[in-house]
Amino acid sequence: MKAIDMLRYHHCDRSGGFQLPGHPRFNISAAPIANGSGPQTLLLQLRDRSRAFLPRLLATSGRPPQKSLGVLASPAMSPSRYGFAPELHLAELKAVLAELDGDGAISSADLDRAIRRHPKADGSVFSKSELIRGHRWLVASSALDQDTGRFAARLRKKPTRTLSGVATVSVLTQPWPCPGRCVFCPNDVRMPKSYVSSEPGCQRAAQHAFDPYLQTWFRLRALDNIGHRTGKIELIVLGGTWSFYPEAYQVWFIRRCFEAMNEFGTRPDPAAILPDLAPDFTAISAPERETEGGYNRAVQSFLRRQPGGGLPAEVGPPGDGARADWASLEGAHRGNETSAVRCVGLALETRPDHLDEAEVLRLRRLGATKVQI
16 A cells, blocks of 8 residues: 555545545546556546546556556546457447447437447446447458448437538647736636636646647547547647747647647557656645736746756757757648648637737748637
């Protein structure tokens, strides 16, 4: 139990789970995971996914906690979804798919009846994404003679999401000071200015430590898993005042988004490990958030205490313009012209008082086709 003591999860419930002090809804369970050798690893997973701003913690006995996306319990990163192995559930999968075979859309009642009638060996039921992945696997292994695209279309709950042929992928930048003084703007220091941590898109971004590559990749994976086409993407970059971020960060951020689109489907899912130096904005204390100066002062003070000024290592500290590698960004743009996942639109969010002719030209060089103000 050394790892649990180290994480300071003091409140244990009867089921063997743990609760974050002061947050009764944050119900966390500990599960041992074999790691081949060395001390046992404890994986902490959130049970109530719907309400939480999730901790990024992987505790190992005798070692400090390590950051990992595998413990975030997000819909995009949960091991229960991305670790799904269809070959372990062949009989159940075939039974569910046989019951759902036919024409027309699959109703929620029919789906619920089928998956509950044929659960997995552990008693849990198949998700839609698992059914689609299982269907693809069976077709690829010649165990099923059906069209996965047709099955996914019948199963799809919101076909209008990609009815135009273009799927929307939204990503968020990391928290950063904002020059605006809008009285109506939220001041959640865990998020970029004007966003709050209770929004699903914001929670996904935080779970990926605001990493542009991981946000883009796993949003594409989530869309693909539920049967949506990802051949044409409109990328929407949200978060504060884009024009106020360091130029090196902007170039790096867009390049990494394009690299994720260019590589999606050509390689296995990336290792779900956060950068060691990724700042954890949940560490900003409540007293610090309430000091005079509010959001900007709290975020700025926190970033100054982080290695590299809180920016990714590839970007370098603020003011290091030499790290703005426009050539590599243009290479990513060119690669996307023939990629299986093409970016047909790029929207950037900024303030109107930061837009002039020079800034518009710079945004166009980044690849922007739309500006949200």
